[in-house]
Amino acid sequence: MSIIINWVVSALAIMVAAYLLTGVMVDGFITALVLAVVLGAINAFVKPILVILSLPVTILTLGLFVFVIDAALIMLAAYIVPGFAVASFWWALIFAVVLAIVHWVVGNFAGDKV
Secondary structure, eight states, X not given: XXXXXXXXXXXXXXXXXXXXXXXXEEOOHHHHHHHHHHHXXXXXXXXXXXXXXXXXXXXXXXXXXHHHHHHHHHHHHHHHSTTEEESSHHHHHHHHHHHHHHHHHHHHHXXXXX
């Protein structure tokens, strides 16, 4: 049951972030649910490889390069998921930051990590 709650909360976070940003478009809640699954799969399989490959740059930037990796993965998800569009790399970077903030706020509000 916890997986389903995390999935729905992630989709809601995507909807909130897309509502706040004009350069990000999500067609509806079903698209946000699909995007949450795709981003979860990409973050589980592709992101660790990219983080390891870019470890020197990540260390030099004190971890901020991870947001660039997240933006690239969001652009990949925009290519995969129909109904989700990002205007540019900069909007994807801002979307990654807003999504991280929304997840952090929801995680603190809920009392556990989402």
